[in-house]
Amino acid sequence: MKCLICQAVSHTVHAAGDWSEVKCPAGCGHYKVSANLVAKMKFKNEFFDIERTRRWLKMSRYDEPVPLISTYDYNVSLLHRDTEDRSVIAPIRSRQPLTSD
Numbered sequence: 001m002k003c004l005i006c007q008a009v010s011h012t013v014h015a016a017g018d019w020s021e022v023k024c025p026a027g028c029g030h031y032k033v034s035a036n037l038v039a040k041m042k043f044k045n046e047f048f049d050i051e052r053t054r055r056w057l058k059m060s061r062y063d064e065p066v067p068l069i070s071t072y073d074y075n076v077s078l079l080h081r082d083t084e085d086r087s088v089i090a091p092i093r094s095r096q097p098l099t100s101d
């Protein structure tokens with residue numbers, strides 16, 4: 001199967017029950033994804049933000065060698081958003097001087 005994050009050809013170590021375990025040779029490494037999340041992404045045709053997800057996995061590996069990506073993590077920080085949404089998340093700071101009149 002393909003890597004759920006970057007779509008590279010990967011090895012599915014385990015795919016039963018509540019989660020799938022994937023080994024991606026393209027940079028995502030070894031991780032688990034909840035089955036609910038996989039189903040949700042397919043249904044909604046959504047994707048991981050590759051950069052953010054790989055950073056998240058790297059950080060999570062300090063605590064857990066094979067991090068499990070839950071629907072919660074995905075919704076909070078890993079969902080790929082297009083540029084329109086991004087402007088809402090990070091509002092552009094006004095560069096105009098405060099003293100203008």
Ligand SMILES: [Zn+2]
Pocket residue numbers: 003004005006007008024025026027028029
């Ligand atoms: Zn990958």
